[in-house]
Amino acid sequence: MKQQQLLWAFSILLLMAGCRKTEYTKIDAPAYLRVFNDLNYVQSMDTKDSKYPSLCMIINPEIDAAGLPVGGEIVGDFLDKRDPYAPPYPSHIGNSSSVHNPEYPGKETVLVGPILNGFDLSSWAQVPSGKIRIMFYYRSYNTIPFFQLEEKLKRDVLLDTTIDLTAGEVYTLHVLEKDFNTKARGMLLRQENFHKLSLSDSTTYINFYNYSASGFVEADAHLKPLRASLKSFLSGIKDSMNIYLTLLKTQTNPGQSPALTGFKNVYLGQLVRDLGNARPATYYSFPLWADVATDHIRTDMWQRFELVTPGIDAADNPYNGSVAGRQLTFGNFSAINCLLNGKVDIGGVTYLANGLILPNLLVNVHSGTYNPRTFATVNTIEIVNSSVYLTTIQRKYPAPVY
Template sequence: MNRKFATAFMLVPALLMLLLVAACNKIEYTQIKEPAYLRVFNDLNYTQNMDNKNNKYPSLCMIINPVFDAKGIPTGGQIVGDFLDKREPYAPPYPSHAGNSSSVQNPEYPGKEPVLVGPILNGFDLSSWAQVPSGKLRVVFYYRPYNSAPFFSLDESLKHDLLADTTIDLSTKEVYTLHVLQKDFITKKTGLLLRQENFYKLSLSDSLVYVNFYNYSAKGFAEADYSLKPQNVSLASFRSGIKDRMNVFLTLYDGQTNPTSAPIVTGYNGNYLCSINRNTDSGEVSPYNQFPLWASAGTDGIKTDVWQRFEFLVPGLDIVSNPYSKTNIGTSQTYANYASVNCLLNGKVTIGGNFYLSNGVFLPNLLVSLHSGVNNPQTFATVNTIEVVNSNIYLTTIQRKYPVPIYK
């Protein structure tokens, strides 16, 4: 046999074996015997203007139980959440960022991270929470450059810009949300807030929609000069922020095809829900408010087109006669006395000529409609959290396990 041919012939099985190994290569997950469930948001929504142009962009790296070298530079950790970027306005009821490789930047943890996630717990899908060890954990956050280089491959000079270093204590099989926050707008002090969730422990009805509210704004933001606040028109009435104590009102509308002409659902016109206080220190869970899934008299019990408008008013302002509801907030400010948010469709809505709706930020509907069983679509109730942070408002939606679709 020709020596060159024989050599090539012998290489074929080896190449096939390499291809087979490569094809079978998979991510090895570290098993956690007694896990807690953790989700992390970077709420540092800094904006660039002439007064803060030298502020560091809040791109972060989180390290749990870090390891350091002799010079105190981090070299690893038990859990690493790198490329933690500013959070997005909507955190949907499923890990929407998983598998998205268009960018390494991660709007939450675990988000894109290939880690073990939470189970279905008491009917709630915890796949947006990561499994982490329970017990006392040291957690550090470092500022990092906004680039695609992993934190531990950065130059040593870029790996010691510490934002926070603290210890948290997590109980086994409990659910937590960790926020990185600006605590004081004047001093620019930052810190962490850990909230132990309880939604999966409550006796909740499938025919009611639940929502609670938090004001995690920095001390002094509402009182700050308007020129120091974001000038993004899409923030609408939230550009000024909200005062430290606000009342929250709910109006339900029936019809998302043409929201400017959607009628108000009978009995749900500016209903008082609750009062909220600014708080960046306590992780206490706010009480959940509720409204019926089938509030509209015209629904068939399978699909509903109802959507929600929440209005935040400083105590003393009346929901009917407040001076801001008919104002074009794109050119006026509210002095932190009023803000509103419209929750309809997927939040990608443009309203022209209707000041009452256009003065509000747009976020997705609190109701989830999807193909389920023989129904396409079917509407489901959810559990929701709305958080105000300075000029931004965020919605997190949690769903129960839905019936498996049946395709014909």
């Protein structure tokens, strides 16, 4: 009998733990904010004194008499370096394998944005609108919450500034390196406009930003990241690059995939490095059904973008094609292959060997009676020094009718 009572009490405790209520702070007239930590860390003898960029973000901080932060209206702790891919859904929420967060809100359980003009803003957090104070602190790379750290570990301020957010607007904030030589840090707040544009459901959109630090592309190679996965971005890219798009037919054997008729080396526009301009860049587009042989339900095509210095033709540039694996391009050429889920064994394939691999811009998911069905998306590629980041946003469609 006593054993049954113990089991009953234990069951009640489990039930109570499973029904724990999450308390949210109501925000009147919020803005919507997403934060990325674009700082990178290169471990070498030349950079041995550099700080690992683990951060804590505090909005409208509470500071005590000793000048130490003791709280804040919004806290984004354990803000780690961002992932190369930010998918069209909050993929990090509920992931308890690590406290470290590749973006804000990311893993944070907070109030998020609504569906706005058909776009799901659940990857953006609600924050106060108007003028707010925002601070970023360097924090130790451990699992101790920021406010529980020793006093001496809570004094290292990276940024302390004021920003002005308009209620109902969508913002993306980047913490990044401004100057590669002086290691000056800063931030860039971009007000997005994708939710205000008249966009077609049968067209895929993408824009580009070069947020690289001043002096990076000219710096000596041994000061830069030397990861083989960076491919032709090892050198970075020059301040002005032409963008070309090629659409390829199939991902089944990508190294042998033919270009779609009319979509080989299509000039899109020019990418200019600019850390002083927070305006949203122009969106380029291509049709979801560029492959005329598809059934308009699913397409297997993928995308390749080539960034080439003005004066070099995309089709005949000396860093592409038969010169496979030539990755130190001195900033004159870089390539991005967007296919599958971004994890591709390219082996010795010539065409892919010099291109960095990111996920396909098209989303294939089970929808209604179709498994899968292909949907178009809105995308952003941001280049920061030798790193490339892809953010994908998808429309929120009504539930399928079976």
